[in-house]
Amino acid sequence: MTELLIPFAVVGWLFVSLLIIGLMTNGKQCAIALDQWAGTCLIAGHMADETISAWAHRGQHKRTERLINWLFNDPLHCAKAYVSEMAGTQNNPIYRKE
DSSP, X not given: OHHHHHHHHHHHHHHHHHHHHHHHHHHHHHHHHHHHHHHHHHSTTOOTTOOHHHHHHHTTOXXXXXXXXXXXXXXXXXXXXXXXXXXXXXSOGGGSOO
């Protein structure tokens, strides 16, 4: 049984290590990437380049939206995330159309 746990422990350790390094070197972008990855893997109907905040607003998931807005202490956090996704303002300027 322990032979099976060792590879999972190594993968978990690598994931946590990369997450810590990523947050230290590129904090906000790393957090957004983790948000998008988790949403894509765990939520049906979630788009790969969409934050959970934008998904909650787009899908009218009111309870989730209220919780996220409360966590960020901003009553319009999810709405702003959705508008940012629609306008493409969350993208790096080099990827935006002129």
